[in-house]
Amino acid sequence: MQKSVRLKSFELVARDINDVDVELLHALSISVRWPHRPKDWDLLRRAGHGLVAVDGIGRVFGSAMWFPQGDDFATVGLVITTPRAQAQGGGRWLMDQVLEQCGNRNLALNATHAAYSLYVSLGFTSEAIVYMRQGEMPQTLPAMPALDGELNELPRDRLGEITALDTRALGTNRAELLALLAEDASIATLSRNGAVVGYSMCREFGRGFVIGPTVAGNDQDAVHLTAVHAKKLAGRFVRVDTRERNGVFAEFLQRSGLEVAETVTTMSKGRRFLNREDNGPWVYGLAGHALS
Incomplete structure (x- = not known):
């Protein structure tokens, strides 16, 4: 694969994303108004692999990452290009290299409106819409359905208790990713x-907190698993990414002040990504756009 590309008046070279100062990555995400802090970039670099496009004096013009989940699946994310590089094909050049690194893995990603046509041209197909809901949590949460079961906090050394459930909901084993996320997360379980x-x-x-991943068997359970965190975040900025457009869960988020700020499109290449079982567990809240 071509490790450098000349875009009209300047040349870009591909470098491993771990070889670039995190502050340059932070500046890149700020340039496209993405909320990622340096700490968020550090976590994502630990979770996956990626590359950046840099010019001759080390300026970063783009990034792209992929996150292995199991042996035959990966998600793609953090595909960012400056307007100058995007207009001259920098996004496609980065994606071509990511696809080469992923090999024969089945892939999924969440496409912004700006990048949607690029992913279609690369063979990705649309599956669902993700609603990015965010806002300041109210002092008092809206009325909730009756709780069916028992809510508990899960210690980080007992992640094995949720791995099988998560694998069934997602269709692939992401135990390593869950362990990484759990390092700085509070975890709640619902038992019956x-x-x-x-x-x-x-x-x-x-800007604040993200609630997700959230895995539940129905809307009512998802409400309680979200609320158990939300009630501790009154007055704080909270984000929930969900594919639920309507229903009890979506209505609860709306009544909690989490408005839809943006939508992206879940797309896949290879096997279909989203396969919901009747009465089975489902991912109500995403871990993040790059991680699903």
């Missing part, structure tokens, strides 16, 4: 008859 039927994580991200 002694069995864990749902879980959620909450961690600092961007």
